Amino acid sequence: MIGRSVNVRLFIKQELSLGLDIALSADQAKYLFKVMRLNVGQIITILDGKTGDYKAKIIEKNAQSGKISVEKRNSVVNKPLDLWLLFSPLRKNRTEWVVEKATELGVRRIIPVITSRTVNTGFRVRRHKTIMIEALEQCGGTFLPTLMEPILLANCLKSWPSDRRLLFCDESLSPNGSGNAFSATHKDKAVGILIGPEGGFSDLEGQLIRQTQNVASISLGPRILRADTAAVAAISVWQNINFEPK
Numbered sequence: 001m002i003g004r005s006v007n008v009r010l011f012i013k014q015e016l017s018l019g020l021d022i023a024l025s026a027d028q029a030k031y032l033f034k035v036m037r038l039n040v041g042q043i044i045t046i047l048d049g050k051t052g053d054y055k056a057k058i059i060e061k062n063a064q065s066g067k068i069s070v071e072k073r074n075s076v077v078n079k080p081l082d083l084w085l086l087f088s089p090l091r092k093n094r095t096e097w098v099v100e101k102a103t104e105l106g107v108r109r110i111i112p113v114i115t116s117r118t119v120n121t122g123f124r125v126r127r128h129k130t131i132m133i134e135a136l137e138q139c140g141g142t143f144l145p146t147l148m149e150p151i152l153l154a155n156c157l158k159s160w161p162s163d164r165r166l167l168f169c170d171e172s173l174s175p176n177g178s179g180n181a182f183s184a185t186h187k188d189k190a191v192g193i194l195i196g197p198e199g200g201f202s203d204l205e206g207q208l209i210r211q212t213q214n215v216a217s218i219s220l221g222p223r224i225l226r227a228d229t230a231a232v233a234a235i236s237v238w239q240n241i242n243f244e245p246k
Contacts, residue, residue, distance in 0.1 A: 004042060004043065005042075005043040005044075005045075005055070006036070006038060006042055006043065006044060008032070008036055008038070008044040008045065009044070009045045009046070009047065009053070009137045009138075009140070010028060010031075010032070010044055010045070010046050010047075010056075010137065011046070011047055011048070011049065011133045011136060011137050011144075012046050012047065012048050013048070014048065015048055015050055015051060016046065016047075016048045016051055016052075016054055016070055017051075017070065018054075018070055018071070018072070018073065019069075019070060020069070020070045021059070021067055021068070021069050021070075022046075022056070022067065022068050022069075022070070023065065023066075023067055024065055024066040024067060024068065025065075026064045026065065028066070029061075029062065029063075029064055029065050029066045030064070032044070032058070032066065033061055033063075033066065038058060038061075039058065039061065040058050040059060040060065040061050041057065041058060042057070042058050043055050043056065043057050043058075043071070044056055044058070044068070045074065046068070046070070047136070047137075047142055048144075049077075049133075049136060049142070049143060049144025050077060050143075050144070051073075051076070051077055052073055052074065052075050052076040052077045052078075052142050053073075053074045053075055053142050054070050054071070054072060054073050054074060055070075055071050055072040055073075055074060056068040056069060056070050056071060057069050057071055075142065076142075077142045077143050078141070078142050078143060079108070079143050080105075080106030080107060080108060080141075080143055080239075081106070081108075081239060081242055081243075082108050082189055082190045082191065083106075083107045083108060083191050083192075083193065083235065083238060083239070084107065084108060084109040084110075084111060084164070084191070084192040084193070085098075085102050085107045085109070085110050085111065085192075085193055085195070085231060085235060086111045086113050086156065086192055086193065086194045086195065087110075087111075087112065087113065087194075087195040087227065087231050088112070088113055088114070088115050088117070088118045088195065088196060088197035088198075088227065089112050089114075089118055089119075089120040089121070089123045089150065089197075090119060090120060090197070090198060090227055090228060091119060091120060091198075092120065094226075094227070094228045095112075095120055095123070095128070096127075096128065096131050097228055098227075098228050098231050098232070099128045099131050099132060099135075099147075100131050100132070100134075100135045101135075101231070101232050101235075102145065102231065102232075102235060103131075103132045103135040103136055103139070103141070103144070103145055104135050104136075104138075104139040104141070105232070105235050105236065105239065106141060106143065106145075106239070107145050107235060108143075108145060108146065109145055109146045109147075109148065110132075110145050110146070110147050110148065111148045111151065111156065111192075112148070112149075112150040112151070113150070113151060113152075113153050113156055113194070114150050114151065114152050114153060115153045115196065115197050115201060115202070115205055116202050116204075116205060117196075117197040117198065117199045117200070117201070117202065118197050119197065119198055121150070123150045125147060125149060125150075128147060129147055132144060132145065132147060153205060153208070153209075154208065157208060157209065157212045160192075160212055160213065160214070161190075162213055162214060163190060163214075164188075164190040164191065164192055164214065165188040165190065165191045165192070165214050165215075165216060166191075166192045166194060166209075166212060166214060166215040166216070167182075167191060167192065167193045167194065167215075167216055167218050167234070167238070168194045168209050168210070168215055168216065168217045168218060169193065169194060169195050169196070169218055169219075169220055169230055169234055170206070170217040170218060170219065171196070171200050171224060172206065173217055173218075173219040180217065180218060180219040182218055182220075182234075182237045182238060182241060188242075191238065193231075193234045193235065193238060194209065195227055195230050195231045195234065196227060196230075197227060198226075198227055218234075220233055220234060220237075
């Protein structure tokens, strides 16, 4: 029905504001008009990952283009807790899955870290930003994490901020060791979680990590988890510990 809101969320790369008219790209027009079969006058939800989400009306429709007008803001951006995910890129599909789930769960920053055992050093930032945008459209969030360029582990540790705790998910720890599990003692406002590559960190890398300022070694339990599983588990556990209902 013309003029009726539809359950469609579309990411817009420019910063949004009320009254703004936005020209659709060919891909966006194809999605709205050929895939979703929308028409002029219908209302969709748009978001920019920075300021919130908005209602926008379709005001122009063409075969490979179109235009929408921003009419109302639904909500301001809901920033997640200040958590960074640092992980070693895995095989293609597994890396994409980690990036997708980290976006859905809500982190502030995603940092691909290159280690001596990293199997995928050809991390494509543009491709993974697209995956993040698609995940944000689907999950109902309003905040798009910052995706960093890949960085060597040694360089990342050398420049680690002194005011941010680094939680090192350390396979070498005994799961029953005192103080090794995630707990309420890890209620930090600014945190990074470091996940190793397939095969784990080398002994030298482990030593380097433990010597880094403001680092805490953490066990994820009695089983050796795959790196992608470990990333999602660590994010979820930390968020649960630090979640404070409004």
